[in-house]
Amino acid sequence: MRVRRGTWRWVALLGTLSLFLATGTPVWAAEPVTLELQAPEQLALGDKVSVTAMLKDANGSPVPAGTVILWTSGSFLSVGGAVQLGEAATDAQGRVTFTYEARNEGAVTLNAYFRGDSRYGFAQGSAAVDVQGSAQLTRHPIEGVRVPGIGVWILAAILGGVWSTYLAVMVFLTLIAREGRVPAHEALHGAGGRRG
Amino acid sequence: MEKVRDQRREDLVRTVLHPLVHTGKGYYMVVGALLLVVFWGLYAYSTQLREGLIVTGMRDRILWGFYIILFVFFIGISHAGTLISAILRVVKAQWRTPVTRMAEFITVVALSVGALMPMLDLGRPDRIPNLVLFGRWQSPILWDLLSITTYLTGSIIYLYLPLIPDLALCRDRLGTQGSAWKRAFFRIASVGWQGTARQKKYLKIAMGFMMVIIIPVAVSVHTVVSWIFAMSLREPWNSTVFGAYFVAGAIFSGIATIIVVMAILRKVFRLEAYITEKHFINLGYMLGGFTLIMMYFNISEYVVTGYKMAGETPFHFTQLLVREFAPFFWMYTIGGMVVPGLIILFPWTRTFTGVIIAAGFAMVGMWLERFIIVVAGLRVPLMPYEPSWYIPTWVEWSVMAAAFAMFGLIIAVFSKLVPVISIWEVAEQYEEEEGKVPASTEVSGRPPMRPARAEGAPGAGGGGGGTA
Known part of the structure; x- marks a missing residue:
């Protein structure tokens, strides 16, 4: 056709x-934009510093009122993911400043992104920070009381005791059933039972 | 004299076995209505499964609601059954005999319904096996799983053992009156009980084991349930008496439930001759005693924490005593403890009706107590955020209605399957009253009644009882 x-x-x-x-x-x-993230390259554990992000358009002019999100990678109880550190809008100079506290030692990558809006497109930037120190500042809860000699085994022993009793009761139940297999008249008279 | 004695026992058997073979229209209507509610609850739960926990009122700040409240409530009820039965057996309380069967059965039913609740609370029930596969010994949730399964198993055994002689009686007396599957059930479940001396001896030993072991198991279960709260880092749950407080609350609400259920079954099956007002008054005394214990725990808990007013206590006390939870708190304190206590205290209100009213108040009060513990406890902010609120949705209301309907439904079905009163124990009590057998003879076999093996045995299952 x-x-x-x-x-x-x-x-x-x-x-x-x-x-x-x-x-x-x-x-x-x-319109294309760029996001530049500025952070100190070296930090000591526990330092609190300013991290600045600059949002500019293709001509290098500042983009005001753009929402920028600062994040880094983190893990909690062996589950990893992105941890948002802050969210703020750029000022008239296209600048936004966050306060970052170095809590973990080692190499940290700080990331920022601008999601884009009706006029500007998506942009992202990152900065590498080397945090030096000998201890972690993240707080770990203190473990509960440990009583020497008391552990899982005591729980298992208690449970084992209870279930053994149940088992013993089951054995008696089996004995009742076995006794019931004997013809009634034999059971009642032979075993000395009393028929009420 | 002998004739009168036999007649008394025969009447007992007739009355108690009557509901097993005669079913009236009203029974089917009640069962139908309960089934409707259960199905409606299933539909509500299917909505939750389809759309997730967002259809409930639970959110990240108040993350437990009706399901966990019901879990604690039903587990609480379950305790009284076994504890009351076991304690009364251990102390050989004479008046216990018509009460123990119902108490033991309430335990099993409440425990089964209660254990379902945490599963409903899970957004992903397919992950329940993970609790066993990847459970951590340090977690109170795993202790809960272990203690509840242990208690449920023990309660079923404890219910079953004293049932054996009565099941044998049903096997022998009902003959062709029951359906084929019922006859098969009686034959298998009575494990060939003939009432021989050896069988009685074995049953006595087995029951002795169970009545002793079930008491610490029951206490441990509600203690562990309380630890789910007390071992969490929440200000209102920071309590060292929570274990004992929960156990006392469990027995208190359990006694109340037994009174209410017993009153219903007594009326429906016309058991007035066996479950007398005396039984209600005695249970009323127990209820009154536990009212005092509950008051003591409440005073101890609130006075101590209120005196210190540490951390978030001022916020918690304000919401509890004068703000958002005040109506519930005062309803629980006055309606759930003071009113039942006063009803039992005064001789002119300590009547059959009075005890039932007191039990009703106590049941509602104890449900509110669990609501306050769970919801008000979670409402106290952990961080400086705006306190949230919990408003249960139609899904949660429906599931709660279904849970209560299921509780009633299982009891209704049970009452048609086995005698709701322990016939052989009541018969044995008659013997002791008549001075025929020394009090030390605990377990008799077949009840001392006409041992007719009885197709068409006169009166077997006929007459005497109501047509419920």
Whole structure:
């Protein structure tokens, strides 16, 4: 079947329109921006420093009122993930400042990103920080009281005792059942039972 | 004289066995209504499974709600059953005999319903096996799992052992009156009980073991339940008396439940001749005693923490005594403890009806107590954030209604399956009263009644009882 050329035009137009509607924001309309993160390269454990992010457009002009999120990687109880450290909007100079406290020693990568808005596109930046020190400043709760000699085994012993009693009761139940297999008249008279 | 004695026992058997073979229209209506509520609860739970815990009122700040309240409530009820039964057996209280079976059965039913609640509280019930597979010995949740399964097993055994002679009686007396599966059930479950001397001896030893072991097991279970709270870093739960407080509360609410359930079954099955007002008054005395114990624990708890007013206590006390939780707290304190205590205290209110009213107040009060412990405890902020609030949704209300309906439903079904009164024990009590057998003879076998093996035995299951 031959399709008319005008039909294809309509299909292309509707397709583009639906794509436009589906994505919400036409990506080609966003202006490119850069996000530069500035942080001291060397820090001592426990230092509190300012970390600054600069958001600029393609011409190097500051982008004000852009929301910037600062994050780093972290782990808690062996579950790793991104830890958000702060969120703030850029000022008239396209600048946003966060306070960062170095709590863990070693190499730390600080990351920031600008999600983009109706005018500007997505941008991200990062800065490597080397934290030096000999102790962790994150607090670990003190362990509870430990009574020498009392551990899991005592729980197991108590439970074992209770279940052994149940088992003993089951044995008596088996004996009752075995006794019941004997014909009633024998059981009652032979075993000296009393029929009430 | 002998004839009168036999007649008395025959009446007992007829009345108690009657509900097993005669079922009225009202029974089916009640069971149907309960089933409807249970199905509605299942539908609500399926909504929760489909859409997640977001359909409940629980959020990250108040993360426990009705399910955990019901868990503590039902586990509490379960304690009284076994404890009352075991303690009364151990001290050989004569009046216990018509009460113990119901108490033991309430234990098993309440424990089964209560144990379901934490599972409903999980957003991902498929992860329940992880509790066993990856459980940590240091976790009170694992202790809870172990203690509840141990207690449930023990309670089932403890319910079953004294049932054996009565099951044998059903096997022998009901004959063809029951359905085929019921007859098979009686035959298998009575494990060939003939009432021989050896069988009696074995049963006596087994029951002796169980009545002693079940008391510490029951106490440990509610202590461990309290530790789920007391071992968490929450200001209102920082208490060293929580274990004892929970055990006392459990027995208190359990006695109240036994009184209410017993009153219903007594009325429905027309057991007035066996469960007399005396039994209610005696249980009322126990209820009154535990009212005093509960008051003591409450005073001890609140006066000590209130005197120090450390940490978040001022916030907790304000919300409890004069702000958000004040209506619940005062309803619990006055309605749940003072009113039942006063009803039992005065001779003119300490009547059959009075005891039932006191028990009703106590039950509602103890549910509110659990609500206060769980929700008010979690509402105290751990960090400087705005205190949250818990508003249960229709899903939680429905599941709660279904839980109570299931409790009633299982009791209704049980009452049609086995005698709700321990016939052989009551018969034995008759013997002791008549001075026929020395008091030391604990376990008799087949009750001293006409041993008719009885298709068509006169009166077997006929007459005497109500058609419920």
